[in-house]
Structure formats: structure tokens, C-alpha cells
Amino acid sequence: MIQFSHPEPEPSTTTIWPVFLPFAGCPYRCLYCAQDKQTGRGEAQLEALFRDMQNDLTQALEQGRGPYELAFYGGTFTALPRPWQERFLELADRFRQAGLVTRVRCSTRPDCVDADGLAALRERGLDLVELGIQSFDDGALRASSRGYDGRTARRACGLVKASGMGLGVQLLPGLPGDDRGLFRADVDVAAAFAPETARLYPCLVIRGTGLATLWERGEYEPWPLARAKEELAEALPVFWEKGSRVIRLGLAPEGTLAENILAGPWHPALGQSVRGLALLAIVRGQVAKLDGPVTGFEVPRRYQGELFGHAGELVDDYAAAGIRKETVRYVDRERFRLTTQ
Ligand code: SF4
Structure with missing residues (x-):
């Protein structure tokens, strides 16, 4: 008999309250970016977004909702004019003092952070910075016109860690300039910083972007879905081992994205699908340690939805490992248990 735990760190229990600031502070539009489609909003009008945020949070407070982790997403927060950064953080702080907000995070680019700026933001109540790293590879960054190199991306991760705030990293595998093994190398570099969170967004061709033009001309080919699943599944345990939570796999179907x-x-x-594949690899590793065929498999109930993958796509793989659906029992314990005769 073998017992084992899932290596994934405990999920966060706080609810994110996103404040989308589409393209706000962005020095230019990146080749693949379609924040307007993802958020369903046009370019940020900061005054209007500020008023909306104030009204919505006031309403939430009056209704006794929350608490929330406030997240400024969709643009380059640290490149907003300084007075705007301060206004947004001061407003967030007012709601923190009222008990509605527990933490504040923002997303930004690696070439838009410096030690003094991060220290000032921390002072004003920022808790976590998510860096849109995309890749640490100079070639992929150049081919995608990101405007910075791998050294800048690594330096930015180090600066956020040194600031005492939490670090979040976002990787975008399958960019122009991608090569076999490149994503895996990016994952290793990112995980070495032991970020608090990671988001992995395989590169998509979205209407209206520069990448769509390249794709239409036949100059860019995105990853096939099968490769994305396989590579993301291999990335998960690398982050988990460092205690990093992978909080997003692929873009959410928000706004008019789909x-x-x-x-x-x-x-x-x-x-x-990806989480199912990662779990399959873990289970296979444990089955290999058994000295007989599997006769029983107890699975913590919270993994019921992913054990056999999406729509049972992994049933045959489990069968090949000697685990049939009838062998599995879902239990209210935190550990998996494999038994032989
Ligand atoms: S990818 Fe990030 S930095 Fe580039 S345009 Fe989009 S939000 Fe701005």
C-alpha cells in the first residue's frame, strides 16, 4: 500500500476583485495583446474607472460582502502617471481600513519596475506584483517585439522579491521565436524565483492584433492544443515543488475573447485537462513503486473532477496503468491511497 499527497500548494481562500485598466500605462500595444477583447472594455479612461471602482466597492461594503483581494489588471500599473498610482492605492487603502479589502496586487511589465518605485508602492499598500514576463529568452522576446531582454525579465523578478512584496509571474509559451525546450527553460527560470503565483497562457492569435496579421501572412504558427496540454502539464510540478500556486492555465473566456x-x-x-495530465503523471510514478497490480485507489474527493481529465479523456491511460473506474473510491481525506492484493 502506498499513500501520497498531491504536491499542489493550498489554494488561496480570498476572492479576487479585479479592476481592469485596459492598456493603461502600456508603452505600446504588444504584438499578441487584446486586452480590449479580454476585458470587454475599451482603452482605460482612468477617471471613469476610478469612479466605478469607488462606487462598486462602496456598494459591496454596504451590502456586507467581501473581503476581497483587489487586483489592478489589464495594463501596466507601475507605468501609470505616479499621481494615478497613488490615487488608486489610496482608494484601495480606504477600503482596506474599512475591512473590505485584505490585499492589493497589480500587473505590470518587467521593464517598468525599479527598486525605488516598488518601495514607494509597497509603502502605499501594494502587496503583490504580477510581472508579464512572457519569456526569459532573448530570441523569443525580440521576435515578439516585447522591447526588453531576458536579463531585464530576471532582474525584475529579483527586484520584486527584494522589495518584500509577493511575486507573480506570467509566461506566454508559443510566442514567435519559440523553439522546443524553450518553455521548459522559462519555467525553470521562473520557478527558481519561487513566485507566489504563476499564470501560464499559451499564445493565441486574437483578431485585431499584430500577431493576427503575421498569422494571416503565414509567418506565425501557434502551438497545437495537444502540445500546449502536454507542456503545461510538465510545468505544473516544477512550480508546485517551489510552493508556487499556478492560478491560471489559458485565458479565461471573458469579454468577447472566445x-x-x-x-x-x-x-x-x-x-x-492539464491538471488531469499532471495528476496522471504523479499517479503513474506511484504505481511504478508498487510490487503488484492495483486493487484499490482512494482519491481525495476534491480531485474527482480532474482525475480522469476532461470528459474522461484519460480513462484509457489509467486503464493502461492498471486503474479502472471501478477501482477508484473518492474519500474525504487529503491523501491518495493505492493498494495491491
Ligand atoms: S501585453 Fe501587457 S504591456 Fe503589452 S499591451 Fe497588453 S497589457 Fe500592455
């Missing part, structure tokens, strides 16, 4: 995807590895159940 109808604007022209090509690329997108599926509404991508996360479930």
Missing part, C-alpha cells in the same frame, strides 16, 4: 480567437491552443476546459 469569438475573437482566430487560432491557437484554446479550449474552455484546458485547465482541467
